[in-house]
Each structure stands twice: as structure tokens, then as C-alpha cells.
Amino acid sequence: MIRINCPYCGERDHSEFTYGGDATIKYPSLDSSEKEWTEAIFFRKNIKGFQLETWHHSNGCRMWLEVERSTVTHEIKSIKPCHPDLQKVVENNK
């Protein structure tokens, strides 16, 4: 069981969260071409080691989080809200 330290709720079981996906994807603007969208949607790296990924605290505060997690050991290096304004709030409350 991975334990995830939600910046709002504290450390919780991963079963409270829903896995999102690759947090490094920059989604193109809506009027971008099919090629750019294909690139953003379908092409993923298969990283061995630490990767940035999104998790949704779906059974908690409903925050989307950016988590740096090792795909080998499940070790989590960093967690922050995806939304920049929420990031600031968390920083200010530290």
C-alpha cells in the first residue's frame, strides 16, 4: 500500500486516490492539429525510476496532485497541488 501525503489532508492510503497519468504532458491548445494531439495523448515514456504523475484525491479533498514517484520502489520524493494557486497556498502555510 502506497501512502500519499496529501498537502491538504495529510498522509493517506493510496486507495483514497485515483491515479491520473503523466504529469509532464503539455496539452496543446484546442485548435491544435491532429498530429499535436496524437503526440500528447498517445505517446508515453515507460520510465524506470522517478516520474512525475498526477493523482486525484478522489475520496478526500478532491485535489489533483503532482507526485514524483519511483516506478521501481514506489518511493515518493515530492507532492504538490497541480494548480499553481493552490501550490502557493500550500507554500505559504508551511
Next chain:
Amino acid sequence: MTSKRLNNYGKINRDKTISFTWDNKKYNGLEGDSLASALLANNIGVVGRSFKYHRPRGIFSSGVEESGALVTIGSKDRRDPNVRATTQELYDGLKASGQNAFPNVNFDLGGINNYIGRFFAAGFYYKTFMGIPPFEWGKGTSIWMLFEKLIRKAAGMGSASRLPDPDSYEHAHDFCDVIVVGSGPSGVSAAIEAAEKKLDVILVEQDSLVGGDQLSESEFSTTNTLNQLQSLGIKVMTRTTAFGLYDNCVVGLLERVTDHLSISKNILPRQRFWTIRAKHIIVGSGALERHIAFNNNDIPGVMTVNASKHYLNRYGVLTGKDIVIATNNDSVYETAEQLSEAEANVTVLDSRTDIEIETKNKFEIRKGFVPYNINGTKKINSLDISKSENIKKFDTINCDQVLLSGGWSPAVHLLSHRGVKPKWNHENACFIPNDTKENITMIGSSRGLWNKDDCVASGVAGATDALNRLGISKTNYFFPKPGGWKNPIKPLYEVKYKKSRSKSFVDYQHDVTADDVRLAHREGFISVEHLKRYTTLGMANDQGKMGNIIGLSLMADLLNKEIPEVGTTVFRPPYTPVPVGALSGRNVGKHFRPLRVTPMHQWNIDHGAKMIEVGLYQRPWYYPKKNETLSDSYIREATVVRKTVGICDVTSLGKISVQGPDATEFLNRIYSNAFAKLQVGKARYGVMLRDDGIVMDDGTSWRLSENEYFMTTSTAAAAKVMAWLEELLQTRWTNLKVNVTSVSEQWAGAAVAGPKSREVLNNCVEDPSLITNENFPFMGVISTFLKGKIPCRIARISFSGELAFEVYIKSDFANTMMDLLWDNAQIYDGCLYGLEALGALRVEKGHVTGAELDGRVTIDDAGLGKMASIKKSYIGSAMRRRGVLNSENRETLVGFFPMDLKETFNAGTIVCEKNNISGQGIGRITSVTHSPELGHWIGIGFVEGGVNKWKDITLVGADPVRNKQMNLKVVSPHMVDPTGERMYA
């Protein structure tokens, strides 16, 4: 073997006799006995038959590694198979029986397998799957089919009860600083050290008593130890197994609460499944004594040396009279001495020659000797021995028991669960744990320490390691080096006597012999993981606790390699079996998953609704009048809706409040159709696509004010849509000023549908002038009051194709709303209608739901392509133009009529061309109903090329599951009122 109870040994309670049944015969034991010790006290030697060969088997051990004494406990709905007699505590009235034998373990007809053993050699299953050459190449499956029943019957241990489990199980959770696994000398010292440093400590012990291996010492007091632990505030959990270690110091425990009791088991849960979240884990899981492979090393009367000591000092049972101990290490001599003090006639065969042993000389030691063959079948008659080198007959010793010690294997299982591979320790001939970065520390004999003082010291070191890693202290510590015997161990895994066809067992429980390992090698299965699967070595429910190392050493020998080069298999949880009942806990029956009901649930039932499960929701299915069947009822309901008016609970739809200055922009991006110009007081039907251009969900959004929308989603996709909107706002469009809130639980909804719906609503609202056709046009939205000044929201939306409204009210007023609507609907001979009628009405109109929007369908496939905006970009707009999604031949939405209008069909029917009824066909029927309006069965679904391609062509509906076929006509999906006159009326 002749085993018996002694008078002045053991810690059992001699004042309390306990009666139990073994194979339908009554016996007595004492309080404190295990089933195994009670059987031994009654001189019962044969307790089971082996897995494949049905050889008589006895009790090999005194603990969880037991691979012979697997028995069935209880009867009827409480029949529990494959219970280790060695860990089952005796209770009054316990009923146990031997397994894998007919008629019983002493006389078993299956014993014939012992003589046709070649059929059961390694890889037998695989060979029958593949076909046995030369006659059946490629026909393996049919051979398997032929043999399967026979094999399953012949090779299978006890059978589980087929009745529902009457016991209850609990899931429980706890937190702590340090969890210590095992209450041997090392575990106890670690727990005490950690508790004295003010840490919150849980100590778990799989046995009923704390002490670990010290329970086999005559002078040890378990009560004193327990008192000491508890006085320090340590939570001591006995009868509790740490079956698995998981990420982030999470430990899975199984607590056996009532398995040792004969009282009514309904008061307490039978077992508790614990999830412990610790900050540090200290594992003192001990070590397991290995046996030695040689001919007939499985005859009842063979046991590990330490088990015999355990039976003597804990249970007061002497396991044999003339005992031969075969060893390659020093650990046996204490036992030898104690057994001879208890007046057994003891001979020790030590494979080593150059050793110094101090004894009080009550027994004979034959240095440089090994056993190579046991004579006997159901009991041991004698043992053939040889000199260690060049195995040949030297002597035969008459005896009734052979105790074995081939060395000790630290129980590294829990660390292996974390992916930490153990390393081979040459001097001690065993795998010992490697270090890990995780907060896990191994202590005691599970890190290869053989003497008690070292174990105690390692416990203190382990606790200090925990304190350091938790940042509480910075104290130096050291662990004693593995080992602790005076004379070095000399590896001895198999004594191979060439001139014999007898069996030499490596894995007792799965009947894997040394020859099986050699056969696997000859046939190329040389990697450890292949060897395991090919021979099933280590795959029985003891998971190779005793036999694994022997198997590895044999393979290493064949490959001319060292054991560490051959490797070791990975142990996975659970350490010992966990019943499925404990895994499911209380999540059974009605509690299997959460139950959602609408606020008018009881109202619906009171008004005669039959309910149906839709996702987690209970929804009204149909409202039968006297003697009506489902189809009578829904056909009547749908007819009434089209004729006058019907009321339907639609609360389960997802409801999301979308608020903020950028709400309009947001909706305009997520819906494929235009939302930018939607006026306040109007609603719009919208279709959301995924990034890849496939339809995600459909629903309506009502513009309540400049910056506020009320969005509805389908019942099934409510949670998904909510998470999707949050993802977009929090990760992608973080500059949009929009907030979304789920209000699904806050609002109760009812559809009022039918030509008389406006009249009904007129009677229900405070101000009827709002409900006229002019003031309240199709897709209009008003916020107003129901009679009694109850605020409500109404939209003129239709799913049925009739003039219709959806009314939403705060959930607390749901019953009031239903009473009001229903009172007035009855004036017009209206009805209540359920999901089945709702389905009939929408299929007649060709409206899609989850059955159609299954994640493979584009907006064009669903026939809604014209709704999508061409003036704006939205989620999925680029990707829906992908080539594959625009092929002319895509399956698109159509309606289906049976050619013969009296014919019926089912959802799931495959649509095929007449001359090619095969495979996946050219389409599928997704929803069907009897159409009251048309008077026959209709369906909607998908077919390649759509309605134009098949206009006048008869297709075939194939329903292989129901063995049915019918001719079909493809029609427009809008089968009733295609121009929508009724809706706009």
C-alpha cells in the same frame, strides 16, 4: 513410532482434560495441547496421505512449516480443509479428520499411485496439456480433458465446504511507531528496548503464547514475559500472523480470534484482518529447520529435531522410543541430551568427523555417518546408515523414530515480500537477509544468529536502528555476526543411494522427489523459477518452507554451480494461508458494495415499485398493478405516458453546479456543441468528448444565471465526469475562474412526461402562469415554487419524446414533491413509471444511453454529429476528425425491426449479412423493447455504413448464446414521432 505423554514434562494443564474426535473416534488431550501434540500423546502416527502418491504421512514439525499433518477441521458449513495440526489449538469437541484418503488414512485405496508413480513425475500436467508423444502430438487438450477429473480427484488435498460461511470476519486498522514481528528472544528484547525509549510498539506472535523457540525450553515462563511486555505498554497480539509486508511500512496481519474456542462462534468474529501502518518494522521471524533428502525419508516417524524438543518440553510428549538423530550441525545436541534424559534410546549420526561435542554422554554419537534409507511403510522399522563418503550399507539401526536436521533456514519471507533478495551465507549454509533502504530491520535467527545471547543483542540493535532511522536517536549499534555454533556446519541436502528405486522427498507436501528435480534438469528446466513450476516444488501451501533449499542445492549440484548462482525464488505474501473470508471481511452479501438510494426510495416502494440495481443505485424498475408481470407493467406504463402523463424518479442522474465568471467559456470547451450563446433561463443538451474524440457522456446544462449552470450527467458517468472537470480546471486550464461542485445528493429529481404533463405541473406550482407554452418553451428553465412555497427548478426537457418536464427540489422535500405530482397525475389517469418503461420510450425515440455510448462510439456513430459545432474548437474536436473515425463503413446508430413482427430479440444480438453469419458480423443490437406505440419489438444498435446502406436488405440477427436467429430490417433510429411534434406541443 511409539509416542507417549510423560508425567513430569511440559506446560500443559494436566487438570483439564479435553475431548476431541479424530477420524470419528474419540480421544482425550489436555488444555494447552495442539492437535498434533494430542495426536502424538495418543500414539497416532499416520495422520494423512500424500498429495500425489497417497503415501502415509505423519507429523514432521511443530509449527507453520508443517507439510505432513494437514487435516480437515469441523464439519458441514464450518469444514476447514488443509489446517496444520501443528498450529491448531485443541478445544473441547474439536472434530478433525485425515485428508486425501479413502476410506481412511490407515487404509487408503489411492495408495496404488505409489506404484504407478512414473505417471506423476515432474511435468506430468504440462505433458498432458501438450500431448504425450508419439501418439498424441497436438492433441494435448483432449488428453487433459480425459484425465482431468481423474487427476483432480487423485491429486488434491482436503475439500472446502460448499455451504455459505456462517462466521463473520472483521477488517481492522491500527497505527504505531514500531511493529515487531515475532516474540522470540530477539523480538522481545527489541520491543522492550523500543518501548523503554517511549515508542508506541505492537508485538505480533503467530503462536497462542509469546516466547518463540523458548517455548521448547523447560525453564521458560511465557507468563512472565507477557507481563513484562504489557507493563511497558506494548500491544501484544498473539494468534496473529504478519502475513505480508507492503509499501511504506504497511503490514498485513491475520488474527485468529475464535479458531481455538469451542463456544458459540457467533459472538465474536472468527478472524480479524488487520492493516497496520507503522513507521518502522522489526522482523524477528526466526528460522526453520531443514530435513534431509534420502530414500523413504517421509515414513511416519520422521520429524525435525527441534520439533521433538518442542513436543517434549512444551507438551510433555516423547515422540519416540528408539530415536536416531541425523544431523550436519551442532543444534541437535541439546535435544539429544534432553530426549535421553527422558529415557529415550538416542543415537546421533553426525555427517561430520572432525568435531568436538561436549555431552553428559547419555547417548551414542556416530561421527561421519549419514542415513540413506528407512525401512517401513506406515511406521519406521529400521534405518540403513552409511559412512558420509561413498554411500553404501554400513549398518542398520532398529528404531521407531528418525529426527532430521539438515541445517536452518532463516525465515526471510517477509523481507522477500519487499523485493529484497537474500544473500547466501556460505559458513552457515543458509540464505540471510540483505539490508534494505526501507524502514525494516531483521533480527535474531531470521538474520542467521544461532545462539540466544546474540539474538537478544540483535533485538537491542534492531530497536536502536529503528530509533536512529526515525530520527529519535543517533546511537551506535552493531549486529552480532551470523552463526554461533562451535563446529561449522557441513552442507548435507541429499544422501544419494544409487541402487534404489525408492523415493527421496524434497518437498513433502507436493510429493516432489530428488529424481523429479533431476528430471526437470534433464528436460531443460534449470532456472529456479522454471524448476519450481515444472516440478511444483515449493508451490504447496507451505510454500517450500522446508524443501526449497534442498531443491536448490540439487539443481546447483547438477549444474556444477553454487547455490547462490542458481538463485532463490521470490516469496510472496501470504506467509501462511489467509482465508478468503478474512480478505472480504464484512463486505459480503448486501454489504458487498455501497448501496445508494434516492431520497424518495421508500416513497417508491410504498407506491408499489419493484426496484433494480443500476450501478450502486436502487432505482424503480416498474410499478406492477395486481398480477402484472414486468412486461405487462412496463408496456402499460409507457402507453400511459404517451397517452396522458407519467411520473418517474430521475434523482440518480449526476448533478454538478458549475459557477464562476468563466463558466460559459468552460462549458463551451468541454461540450462539442455551442454553449457560448445559451441564454439565461435556457437549457441545452450537450455531448462531451474525450481527448481522443470518442464520446464520454451526454447530459443537459441549464443556465440559471450569468455565471451559474446546473449540469446533469448520466447516472453511470456522474463520478467520471466530475473528476474530469476537476482535472481540466486544476491541471490544464488553471487560469479559468470556474468552480465545480457535485450536488447530486442535494437535489431530488422527477420527470413529468406526457401530453397532460403541463396540466399536472400547473396544479403543482404556486404560479401556473409560468408554465404556459409561451412562457415556458421547449428547453426553457425556471426557478419557482411548488405549492407550499417550496423552491424548485424546472426544465422543459424530454427523454421520452413527449411534452415533458424535469422537476428538481432539495432532497429533503422529495416526498412532498412526489405526493404533489402523484396526486395531480392521478386526476388525468396518469401513472408512475420505472426504468423499464423509460427505456421503452427512449428506444422508440432512438435516444442513446450508456448501452450505446460504450467508449467506442463517436458522436457521428451515435448519429449526433450534426450537433457538433464547426465554428469552435473543443475537447476532442481535432481527434474526432482522425481518418479511422471517419471511415464510411463505421458502425452507426440505426433502428431494428424484426422482419416477422411477432418475433422478439435480445440486446447483444450480433447483426450479420444473410450469407455470412459468423464472427463479429457487421453490427450489434444494444437496446431492445416492445414498442407499445408500434405494437411490436424494436431495437437500436449499430451497423456498418448505417441505415442508408441496408435500406431494403434483410439482415440476420444471430444470438448464439440463446441459440436464436431472426431476420432483421434496418430502419431509422427515430421510430416514433421523428419530427418531434409532441415534444414541442
